[in-house]
Amino acid sequence: MDYENPHAVPKVHPATREVLPEDPMDLRGFEVPGDPELMMRMLIEDYARMGWDADAIMRLAQDPNYLAFHGLLRMLGEDGLRRRVADTISRCGVMRVSSTEREPEQPQQELMQIDLPADS
Secondary structure (H helix, E strand, O other), X not given: OOOOOOOOOOOOXXXXXXXXXXXXXXXXXXXXXXXXXXXXXXXXXXXXXXXXXXXXXXXXXXXOOOHHHHHHHHHHHHXXXXXXXXXXXXXXXXXXXXXXXXXXXXXXXXXXXXXXXXXX
């Protein structure tokens, strides 16, 4: 944003923005023009990189509240979408991450002999 431009609209964080009656801040999904094949590949890759396998992605497509995948399911049919999901995952894979926590190692205590001078 050009901060030197006097006509620039100031950036306001949504959490601090005034709530107006004509702007209820509801989330709304709608279709936009674009390449559905590209969108589908990007969505599949995103979920695969989060660790979702083909079955989990297909379950997501069954949810009518998730307009992107559900719309692709309606457009391509279950077999068509499942085939494309499998093709994309075979190319990019599914990210799997595991972590292991270990107890911190206790420092080894070493005994040292200290020779003190004898009292005179």
